[in-house]
Amino acid sequence: MGWRLIRAYTVLVYLFMFLPIAVVVLLSFNANQFGSFPMTGLSTRWFETLWQNEAIMRAFRTSILLGLMTAGVSTVLGVLASLALVRYAIPGRNLITTLLIAPILVPEVVLAVALLLFLNFLNIGKSFTLLLMGHVIFTLPFVILVVQARLVSIRRDVEEAALSLGASPTQTFFSITLPLLMPAVAAGGLFAFTISFDDITGTLFWKPGGIETVPTQIFSMLRNSISPEINALGTVIIVLTVGLPLIGAAVARKLATKSGG
Amino acid sequence: MSAVSLTNIVKRFGDFTAVHKMSLDIAEGSFVTLLGPSGCGKTTTLRMIAGLLDPSEGEIAIKGKRVNDVPIHKRNLGLVFQNYALFPHKTVADNVAFGLKYRNIDKDEMRRKVAEALELVQLPDLGGRYPKELSGGQQQRIALARAIVIEPDVLLLDEPLSALDANLREDMRVELKRIQQRIGVTTVFVTHDQTEALAMSDQIIVMSKGRVEQVGAPEEVYNTPASEFVAQFLGASNLLPARCTDVSGGEVALELPGFPSFAIPAARAPQVSAAGPVRLVIRAEKLHLTRPGAEAGDGLSVDATVENVDYQGQSARYFLKVAEHQMQAVNMIDERPFATGEQVSLRFRARDCAALPAGSNA
Numbered sequence: 112m113g114w115r116l117i118r119a120y121t122v123l124v125y126l127f128m129f130l131p132i133a134v135v136v137l138l139s140f141n142a143n144q145f146g147s148f149p150m151t152g153l154s155t156r157w158f159e160t161l162w163q164n165e166a167i168m169r170a171f172r173t174s175i176l177l178g179l180m181t182a183g184v185s186t187v188l189g190v191l192a193s194l195a196l197v198r199y200a201i202p203g204r205n206l207i208t209t210l211l212i213a214p215i216l217v218p219e220v221v222l223a224v225a226l227l228l229f230l231n232f233l234n235i236g237k238s239f240t241l242l243l244m245g246h247v248i249f250t251l252p253f254v255i256l257v258v259q260a261r262l263v264s265i266r267r268d269v270e271e272a273a274l275s276l277g278a279s280p281t282q283t284f285f286s287i288t289l290p291l292l293m294p295a296v297a298a299g300g301l302f303a304f305t306i307s308f309d310d311i312t313g314t315l316f317w318k319p320g321g322i323e324t325v326p327t328q329i330f331s332m333l334r335n336s337i338s339p340e341i342n343a344l345g346t347v348i349i350v351l352t353v354g355l356p357l358i359g360a361a362v363a364r365k366l367a368t369k370s371g372g
Numbered sequence: 373m374s375a376v377s378l379t380n381i382v383k384r385f386g387d388f389t390a391v392h393k394m395s396l397d398i399a400e401g402s403f404v405t406l407l408g409p410s411g412c413g414k415t416t417t418l419r420m421i422a423g424l425l426d427p428s429e430g431e432i433a434i435k436g437k438r439v440n441d442v443p444i445h446k447r448n449l450g451l452v453f454q455n456y457a458l459f460p461h462k463t464v465a466d467n468v469a470f471g472l473k474y475r476n477i478d479k480d481e482m483r484r485k486v487a488e489a490l491e492l493v494q495l496p497d498l499g500g501r502y503p504k505e506l507s508g509g510q511q512q513r514i515a516l517a518r519a520i521v522i523e524p525d526v527l528l529l530d531e532p533l534s535a536l537d538a539n540l541r542e543d544m545r546v547e548l549k550r551i552q553q554r555i556g557v558t559t560v561f562v563t564h565d566q567t568e569a570l571a572m573s574d575q576i577i578v579m580s581k582g583r584v585e586q587v588g589a590p591e592e593v594y595n596t597p598a599s600e601f602v603a604q605f606l607g608a609s610n611l612l613p614a615r616c617t618d619v620s621g622g623e624v625a626l627e628l629p630g631f632p633s634f635a636i637p638a639a640r641a642p643q644v645s646a647a648g649p650v651r652l653v654i655r656a657e658k659l660h661l662t663r664p665g666a667e668a669g670d671g672l673s674v675d676a677t678v679e680n681v682d683y684q685g686q687s688a689r690y691f692l693k694v695a696e697h698q699m700q701a702v703n704m705i706d707e708r709p710f711a712t713g714e715q716v717s718l719r720f721r722a723r724d725c726a727a728l729p730a731g732s733n734a
Contacts, residue, residue: 275451276471
């Protein structure tokens with residue numbers, strides 16, 4: 112009896128979580144121009160209108176560019192920070208780690224407003240660079256967490272062996288440490304990309320006028336009407352943000368088994 | 373010119389002194405072992421020679437050249453670790469070739485040297501494998517090949533056999549010594565295993581608590597320990613309080629309760645120069661148990677009672693009571709081991725004993 116109840120409850124929770132997503136995906140293939148049930152036929156017309164919608168495509172390009180740059184900056188900074196924190200006895204190491212991880216814990220709105228006020232105080236206007244910086248701040252913790260965990264498991268004596276054989280510290284990093292770190296770097300980069308790609312709170316505060324990312328574009332479109340285009344766009348975003356990490360995880364696992372974990 | 377020389381080296385970590393003022397000269401081509409229990413400073417010393425640690429004081433020279441300020445990657449050393457430390461993402465051949473990449477050697481020459489090194493460690497066919505596909509013993513051979521292929525000025529081995537299981541360890545010990553003799557590279561070996569040290573070394577440096585206890589050839593260190601620590605660390609020794617009654621004519625006369633008075637050669641008690649309290653050192657395997665009343669040989673004889681027997685197959689370790697002393701003896705077993713409670717006669721030769729000043733326990 113008890114178990115059956117728990118089972119039913121579990122199913123309901125999952126339905127509550129995933130049914131709306133399923134509905135969005137389903138309706139994006141609806142031929143009817145009103146995005147609602149009953150469906151009148153299967154069609155990919157909303158994906159086509161999406162493709163032809165200049166504003167959405169521009170937002171899409173902005174989001175991809177922003178995501179890629181965020182991922183790039185975050186992984187470089189994250190790897191450097193992890194190296195410093197794991198490999199060197201820096202005074203206040205724990206404090207620095209906590210501070211770097213903190214953006215995960217602080218509510219995003221607070222972080223968004225704080226950065227905005229701070230830059231206002233410094234008389235720096237909104238710009239794409241500022242938006243990028245904001246995204247880096249809250250994707251960096253994820254990169255650091257993943258990369259640090261991996262770095263701890265890379266034995267120090269492997270690097271020492273490379274040094275003793277004549278490789279300089281820089282050569283050792285690029286020929287030994289980085290290749291062994293690669294699965295974590297890739298995973299961290301993917302995290303950063305997907306988090307940046309579907310962020311809305313921070314982006315709304317930081318984006319300069321005239322620049323829209325996909326989530327802010329959807330947000331402004333919703334203010335007018337619920338167009339079936341949005342369903343199609345939602346489907347694309349779901350595929351991207353769910354698919355990319357899955358592919359990434361698979362690639363990372365492959366890399367890890369090849370390099371002996 | 374020594375291959376490696378340490379002059380007044382000191383290493384401190386905060387308030388803790390890991391290595392006290394230490395000077396050492398290692399001869400070209402020799403196999404030198406730093407021996408001691410964990411925490412004695414042997415690995416710290418090795419890491420300072422390697423350049424992985426900077427000495428707090430003192431000078432390190434390799435081939436007569438001061439290297440204090442030379443970073444590890446410019447010291448031309450071969451380093452072998454306890455856990456092999458092979459590059460997991462590179463094949464065996466790429467592992468071995470790694471050091472050659474930084475030495476301006478053309479491709480053919482490199483391939484030839486790698487093949488040669490793999491031949492030397494008797495694993496010529498494993499070049500295409502990845503380290504995790506190899507056994508521990510094979511991995512350590514590859515690590516050795518990787519270290520010697522660059523023709524290092526000094527080969528540094530940090531407990532390279534400790535991760536291997538017992539049988540393999542003995543094979544590798546012989547193998548390692550063979551390779552070292554073949555290429556003649558100056559080798560510094562760190563271990564806590566006295567058997568390895570005695571079997572492989574030209575010279576042993578016994579360390580304890582950051583200090584050098586004794587430097588000498590294996591036999592010298594074994595037969596004439598310079599301190600109680602050395603006597604006890606290398607093999608099982610009996611240390612008995614005794615009195616020196618006279619030092620004269622190249623002999624040191626000793627007296628201890630329950631024993632007839634006897635004299636040992638002065639060479640076996642270099643630190644005893646006058647009458648006074650001393651410590652008598654007798655190795656467990658130099659004490660021979662016989663049945664009481666058996667034919668007396670050329671040695672001394674005392675009565676003893678067997679208190680306990682540790683049977684080891686071909687030999688046995690006996691725990692004995694001799695007058696007021698607890699002693700240990702290790703003997704080959706002839707027909708049957710002696711039994712607990714049996715009265716025996718304990719034979720030993722005066723020249724197999726050594727003596728230390730009473731206060732020498734470092």
